Amino acid sequence: MLARIVALRRIGCSTNGNPRWEVVYKTGERFANGDYAMHTHSEPVWARTQSDASCNYEIGNPGIREGCLVELTLTRAGRISGVKPCK
Numbered sequence: 424m425l426a427r428i429v430a431l432r433r434i435g436c437s438t439n440g441n442p443r444w445e446v447v448y449k450t451g452e453r454f455a456n457g458d459y460a461m462h463t464h465s466e467p468v469w470a471r472t473q474s475d476a477s478c479n480y481e482i483g484n485p486g487i488r489e490g491c492l493v494e495l496t497l498t499r500a501g502r503i504s505g506v507k508p509c510k
Contacts, residue, residue: 473502
C-alpha cells in the first residue's frame with residue numbers, strides 16, 4: 424500500500440528488545456506509468472509495527488521519516504510488517 428508518513432512515535436521495545444513504532448500515515452495509489460496520487464479526502468490512519476519485524480530498524484532512517492512516501496506491507500491484523508521508501 425502506498426502511503427505518506429505523517430508522524431512517527433517510538434513506543435518502546437518488544438520483549439526481545441527490538442524497537443517498535445506507531446506510524447501515522449495517509450494512503451495513496453500508484454498508477455501504471457509510475458506516477459502516484461495521495462487520497463486528499465482520506466484522514467490520517469495509524470498502525471503499529473509488528474513485534475520483531477526487520478522494518479523496525481529501518482524506520483527513522485533517511486527515506487522512511489515524516490513526510491516520506493513509502494510502500495507499507497500490513498498483516499491481516501493491521502500491523503506493519505514491511506516498509507520501503509518510494510522514489
